[in-house]
Amino acid sequence: MRAIDRNLATCPICHQLVRFPTHRRTGEHYALCPRCGSEVPLRKPASLQNTLALVLASIVFYIPANLLPMMHVHTFAGTESDTIMSGVLYFLESGSYLIGLVIFVASIFVPILKMLILLYLVYTVHRGKTTRRKERRRLYLLTEVIGRWSMVDVYVVSIMIALVHFGGLSEIRAGMGAVFFLLVVILTMLAAMAFDPRLIWDTPKEHYA
Template sequence: MRAINAGLLLCPECHKLDRIQPGQRKQFCKRCGARVFVRRPNSLARTWALLIAATVMYFPANLLPIMTVRNLGQHSPDTILSGIVMLSKQGMFGIAIVVFLASILVPTLKLAGIALLLFSVQRHVQLSARQRVFMFRFIEWIGRWSMLDIFVIAVLVAIVNFGSLANVEAGFGALAFASVVVLTMLAALSFDPRLIWDNTGVEHE
């Protein structure tokens, strides 16, 4: 049974359940004062917009250099994929696998997972509510690991700075990749998971 069927609204901030007040256009949580909704307004449209923006940024994130290593006057720009190949050639397979998982596999799974979740909710695809909830929780959980590459680059830029001898500079690919991570995180936050449990005949967008 859904909370809405029992006449209850869930606060998105403190998660307190409040009774629906008939006739009130706006309702606020009695504990924290946040505005509560039957369903988050325009949740699907906002999530789609953020997802499309993240998908657009995904291509420059993988095609543009994510960082440039300058050593004794020579510079070597690396994309995410070329960096993985370089690590593999140097025998650092463990680090290469971690970078591949965090920088390529995780963002791809997030984009595909959010798209599938939105499509399944809108088009009533034959997926159980439990499968959709598991997918949503997995997307939320795995998102934090996407920032691993950006964290490593930030550390290298701060530490490796020896003037003309050697230094590391972040590339435009790093900015695009960070945009993908932030946009997918915002997409997951803007999606109202209560839509998963709605009846197929009811639309709340």
């Protein structure tokens, strides 16, 4: 038995089960949680649209994030710029395979994987697929857990900026790539939050209830 079949929904804030005052197909979109006073929707409102919009925005931002430099290294010999990929290649060439792998996974593999998973989830829910629910649930969990780890690259840039700061001798400054990459991380996190995992388990006609 699922909560939706009994006209019940969980409060997103305090996890209290809340009964919907009227039958859900006759209009009422929110119930008020008696415990914490927040609005309780039966499902996250416009979940698919919001997720799709945020994922598409993050894909758009992902292009400049990769093409523009993450940081500029100013030395007396001139200025060097580093993109995400050149940073990874630098580590691989200099033999630190583990660190190269961490950066590659965190800033290239994870964001792309996350976007693809969310697109796949939105697509399957939209088409009303009822197969592979357990696998899809695992995929969703994965996006929630690994999403924040993409921030590693932004932090690396910021720590380099703080440590390599010798006035005119050598200095590191942030590039536009870092800003776009930050936006990609934030947008994919918001997209994962906008997606309602309960939709995976709903039977198709319940979607727009």
